[in-house]
Amino acid sequence: MKKIRYIPYGYTIRNGRTVIEHGEADVIREIFDAYISGASLKAIAEELTGRKIPYSERTDTWDKARIARIIDNAKYTGDDEYDPIIDEALYETAIRLKTARQRNTFEKDTGAINLLRDYIRCQQCGAPMKRRVSTKHCIRESWMCTNDECGIKVRIGDTQLLEKVNVLMNRIINNTRLLIPRRKKRPEMSPAVLKLNNEISLELERDNPNEELIIAKTAEMASQLYRESETRINIAASIARKRAEMMTPQEEFSESYFTDLVSYISLDDGGRITLHTKTDTEIGDDDNASNQDTEKDNHGH
Template identity: 30%
Template sequence: MMQRHMPMGYKMVNGQIEINEEQAQIVKSIFMDYIKGKSLKAIAKELSERGILNANKKPNWNHGSVGKILQNVKYQGDEFYPRLIDEATYKKAQDMRAAVEKKFGRSQQFNAMKNQSIFSGKIRCGECGETYKKYVEHAGKPSEKIKWKCRNYIFQNRVLCRNSFFTEDELKNIFTEATNQLIRQKKRLDKIQPNEPPKMNLELRQTDNRIKELEQDGEFSSPELAELIFKRAVLYYECSKVANQKRNAEKIKSALTDINTLTGFNEELFETIIKRMTVFKETSVKVEFINGFIINISIEYKRKDGKNGNSEKDGSNHTATS
């Protein structure tokens, strides 16, 4: 269900994601308390003692749930989520977390790098649904290597997800190739017209009429009314996505104006036109643009698993498929 994945601090109103002011104050206080020097454990204890509900609607906080708040990139704002935390505050919190992890050796222990990247939050695992994160191998040594792996790759020293690894150069090459594929098919941007809107609009009207009937009958505590109100919000959201599709197609065409061939990675262009890139094990990366247009880039991948889950991948033979 859609609401289940809504980050704390937001709410859905008529299909649009807006800031939940009451929850937003809690999120902001977490960032400020952490920047002022409180530990994750101390913040969690205070929130629990105050009976503050977490994202799961329970007054049970721990250092992990506080940490997830601090690292959630959606608080910086994106296509759907309004900005909740200013850039300076967010960056300060990330820098402090990285410093704490380095101090206690956690960055090497978990092979993780928390510093943000243009790819943060944009790369998703098609096998388990988690996002990708940046890992560092042999941190601080001449042999240091940086790779992007599924967040579920390692948990408690066990390999949980065996999806593909990528260097940043490989991710950049995939984006460049997908964008060039899109440029060659630019006319298709105007042809993406979903068949769902008429049906959805009819269902929305029927749902809205039934809600009005229940309200007129005074059935305000009816379970059906609660379910229908949620359904209406979801339908509003779906309709708004359809309306945004045409605008986003124009945004892409504008961004690609005067670009006949993309010869190298363009960070601003990536941030402007890419919604997400989803990795499917040993087969392809699905590159989804902000208007819903999808291009699949096939990958040739071979993996040799040892105790440390090492891998090899041929990043030079990416081919685009329509």
């Protein structure tokens, strides 16, 4: 059992080699069988969580995103690095079924995806990403970086993307401390502040300083210092936390919750997403962050 998963669930490292972890492999086969038999991602996740099946040493909590990630992972059919856990026919059946289910929810997802078009950025270079659709692949949707010098392409289905975003949104709702920005080192005075400070000092050195000018410049400098300080972002964080505390975890993506709390989403070439909140914090869908957040949740808001 791994504390942090750098290799897929179902495998472990022994003597420097990637091998099958047989207990986890049995869970993977169970997931595929249940999904093909008609169980939803949510139902499978709840079943495994209810039975306290470990996902890692740190957590036995499963969610739809983890189940979807397992179903989408072609490595389970075997390649040069990984031994097969399931056969290709089972994998292809699951993917075809997942695609069919995604198409059945197409109209419901369309509005949410149209909203996200303006929010997706490349994790690597920060440029906007553009959604593309191809009927040649089981997973039809992909996102392409608009920066020609970067140009990374991420293949991720609309439903999976929305599920991942919703998981992270619920993580924020369950632990609003995630909206608190980290303290930054106190910066040196900016050129704008230095200029105002010098103007005040020069006026004070005059034989007959202009008090009204000094008061006006001092007020201007205080306003500039406020704009450059953490006070503004801390106030925004406090407001955002109060909003989030009034929210309830959602089964599906909520456009209003999302626009209230998120500035943009970054997407990396491995399909991992990060929410960048309006309070300058980041919440990612890597398992290490998930475990850390779970530990925070255990201590309450």
